[in-house]
Amino acid sequence: MHDICNHDAYFVQKCDATGTLGLLPEQKLTAVIRMLAYGASADQVDEVARMGKSTTLEALVRFCDAVETLYTRDYLRRPTPRDLQRLLQKAEARGFPGMVGSIDCMHWQWKNCPTAWQGDYGNRKGQKSIILEAVAGFNTWVWHAFFGVPGSQNDLNVLGQSPVFNDVLRGQGPNITYEVNNTVYQTGYYLADGIYPRWTTFVKSIPNPRSQKEKLFATYQEKYRKDVERCFGILQARWLIIRGAARMFDEEVFY
Structure with missing residues (x-):
C-alpha cells in the first residue's frame, strides 16, 4: 500500500472542494483486491468498500498499472x-x-x-x-x-x-x-x-x-x-x- 501510494497519488486520501475527506487507500485497495481475488464486479464490492462503480474501476486500472510498473523488474x-x-x-x-x-x-x-x-x-x-x-x-x-x-x-x-x-x-x-x-x-x-x-x-x-x-x-x-x-x-x-x-x-x- 505504501509503495503504491508513493507511486500514484490517486490512492492517497485527500480533501474534496468542500473540505470533506475522501476515500482511504485501504478502501480502494480492498475493493481492487476483492475484484482480482474473487472475480467480483465493481457493483459487488460496493457494500464492502462504499465506493462508486466508476471509482472502483479506475482504482483497479491504476492499481494494475502501479503493480506492473513497480514490480515487473523484480518479479517478471x-x-x-x-x-x-x-x-x-x-x-x-x-x-x-x-x-x-x-x-x-x-x-x-x-x-x-x-x-x-x-x-x-x-x-x-x-x-x-x-x-x-x-x-x-x-x-x-x-x-x-x-x-x-x-x-x-x-x-x-x-x-x-x-x-x-x-x-x-x-x-x-x-x-x-x-x-x-x-x-x-x-x-x-x-x-x-x-x-x-x-x-x-x-x-x-x-x-x-x-x-x-x-x-x-x-x-x-x-x-x-x-x-x-x-x-x-x-x-x-x-x-x-x-x-x-x-x-x-x-x-x-x-x-
Missing part, C-alpha cells in the same frame, strides 16, 4: 546469474543438471469474447480463450510469460511466436555447463510435455517406458514438470478474475 524478468545458479543447484539436486525450469501453456477462458473475434479465439473445445505461455521454477516463480495469443492455437504455434528463445538466437543466452554420462553440455533446457518439438532445449518424458530405467526417468520428469502446472493452479485459485470475464478489456491496451 530473466533470471540473474545468481538466480540461475540457485535454479541449477536445485535442479541438479533433483536429478536434472542444467534444467532452468518447466514450460507450458494455459488457456484463459474468455467468457464475454466479442462476437467478431470468436472465430480467432475459439479453442479445440469450442470455448473462447486466450493462451498464457510461462516458464516457472521449482518455487512457482514465473521467469517468462507470453500472453495474448488467440485460443485457436496450440502450444507449438504459441512457441513459434514467443520470445522465450530470442536471447539464445542472438547468442546472448546464459552460459550453462554441466556433465551427464561423461559428456559435457553447454545448453540449458526446460522440462516440457510431448507436444513440444525434439529440440535440445526441451527434455520430454518417454511415452511408453518399458525398462526400469525408462520408467524411473519418466516418473521424475513428469513429476518435476508439474512445477509450471502447479503455478497455473495457484494463479487460477488465488486470482479468480482469470476464470471470469475479461473485465476492463481495452483493444488499445491489449495490443
